[in-house]
Amino acid sequence: MTKxxxxxxxxISLFFFxxxxxxxxxxxxxxxxxxxxxxxxxxxxxxxxxxxSVLLPIASTLIVLFFLVFx
Amino acid sequence: MSKNGVVLQNGMGAFxxxxxxxxxxxARQHWFPLAMRxxxxxxxxxxxxxxxxxxxxxxxxxxxxxxxTTLVILVIAVNLFVKAVVDWYFHLYIxxxxxxxxxxxxxxxxxxxxxxxxxxxxxxEVDIQMEGIxxxxxxxxxxxxxxxxxxxxxxxxxxxIRDPQKVGILLGxxxxxxxxxxxMPAWYKTKGGSHKTxxxxxIFPQNMLGLxxxxx
Numbered sequence: 119m120t121k122x123x124x125x126x127x128x129x130i131s132l133f134f135f136x137x138x139x140x141x142x143x144x145x146x147x148x149x150x151x152x153x154x155x156x157x158x159x160x161x162x163x164x165x166x167x168x169x170x171s172v173l174l175p176i177a178s179t180l181i182v183l184f185f186l187v188f189x
Numbered sequence: 190m191s192k193n194g195v196v197l198q199n200g201m202g203a204f205x206x207x208x209x210x211x212x213x214x215x216a217r218q219h220w221f222p223l224a225m226r227x228x229x230x231x232x233x234x235x236x237x238x239x240x241x242x243x244x245x246x247x248x249x250x251x252x253x254x255x256x257x258t259t260l261v262i263l264v265i266a267v268n269l270f271v272k273a274v275v276d277w278y279f280h281l282y283i284x285x286x287x288x289x290x291x292x293x294x295x296x297x298x299x300x301x302x303x304x305x306x307x308x309x310x311x312x313x314e315v316d317i318q319m320e321g322i323x324x325x326x327x328x329x330x331x332x333x334x335x336x337x338x339x340x341x342x343x344x345x346x347x348x349x350i351r352d353p354q355k356v357g358i359l360l361g362x363x364x365x366x367x368x369x370x371x372x373m374p375a376w377y378k379t380k381g382g383s384h385k386t387x388x389x390x391x392i393f394p395q396n397m398l399g400l401x402x403x404x405x
Contacts, residue, residue, distance in 0.1 A: 119251060131257045138264045145271070148296035152279050156292055164274050171267045178260040185253045 121189065128186045132179060139175035146172060205285060213363045214284040219329040219351045223277040230273065234266040282347045284360060286367060289334065289345055305345055310336040312364040317357040332357045334364070 146168050153159050160168070205212070238259050245255035272295075279294040290304040312334060319330035330353035334345045350356055 119254075124251065124254070127254060127257070131261060134261060135264065138268065142268065145268075145297055149275055152275075152294045152296050156279060156281065156294060158281075160275070160278060164271075164278060167267070167271050167274065171264075171271045174260075174264050174267055178257075178264060181260065182257060185257070189253075 124189065125186070128182055128189075132182050132186075135175045135179045135182065139172070139179065142168075142171045142175060206287065210285050210287045212283070212285050214282070214356065214359060216282050216347070216350055216356060217280055218277060218349045219327070220277075221327055221329055222349050223273060226273045227270065230266065230269055234262060237262055282350070284363065286363075291345075291347075303345070305336060305343075307364070307367050310343075312368060313337045313342075315357055315361040315364065317353050319353060328352050330354075332360065334360065 149160065149168065241258050241262070242255055245252070245258070276295045279292070279296070281292045283290050283292060287308070288304055288306050290302055293299070293301045314333070314335035316333040316335070317330060318333065319325055324330055329349055329351060332347040332350055332353050334347075336343050336345060347353075347356070
């Protein structure tokens with residue numbers, strides 16, 4: 119695989135992780151809105167998974183950036 | 190907070206419209222439909238990751254690409270997992286002394302609230318359905334409440350409820366009590382009386398015109 123090909127793959131995956139990060143943040147915001155609307159709060163264990171869904175794209179983005187810089 | 194599929198009633202004031210209204214039941218679906226979705230999602234994710242890692246090692250491709258592909262699948266799986274759990278958590282059936290409603294909030298995707306005002310309808314049946322051995326074992330079933338509206342009959346379904354017999358009996362008693370509270374229909378069957386039907390009130394002409402106190 120050439121360097122250019124791998125760079126394209128890294129950029130596509132970066133775009134994907136950015137999109138999923140914005141989705142996760144917006145989803146978390148909407149869940150808070152739903153909590154206020156319905157009047158019940160999510161249990162702590164579900165909140166942990168919500169936080170993981172935000173942190174995972176951030177970690178993935180950093181990993182891809184690392185690969186991109188030090189390839 | 191929830192206990193045995195029935196949500197504890199603190200913080201449910203958003204659905205009470207006046208001071209006299211009281212909560213009778215707040216329930217969400219049985220955990221089994223959620224478990225079925227997760228039972229497909231989680232092994233599917235691990236299987237896909239395993240296949241991808243084996244393929245990458247067999248074809249001797251870059252380990253960096255294998256890591257990125259695994260991360261992509263993990264991000265998708267975590268988001269699907271969270272969505273499944275949150276959708277289940279925010280799907281509630283709420284019964285108060287004034288109304289029955291189904292609140293189904295799937296954040297970012299849809300928001301559905303079906304509401305039946307009990308003073309506008311007459312409840313004629315509360316049916317409990319538990320079909321199949323597995324449903325009997327895990328104690329999961331549906332409750333169908335039939336309402337008789339002035340123009341047509343309509344069913345309100347509480348799907349995949351935990352302990353449906355207990356909830357159905359509770360609902361039947363509560364709806365019966367509310368029926369008496371909101372008033373009987375003009376003609377109704379007496380249980381032990383000699384007459385088949387009994388006259389309760391005259392609905393014409395004052396009640397139809399909303400002039401019960403007399404003509405203005």
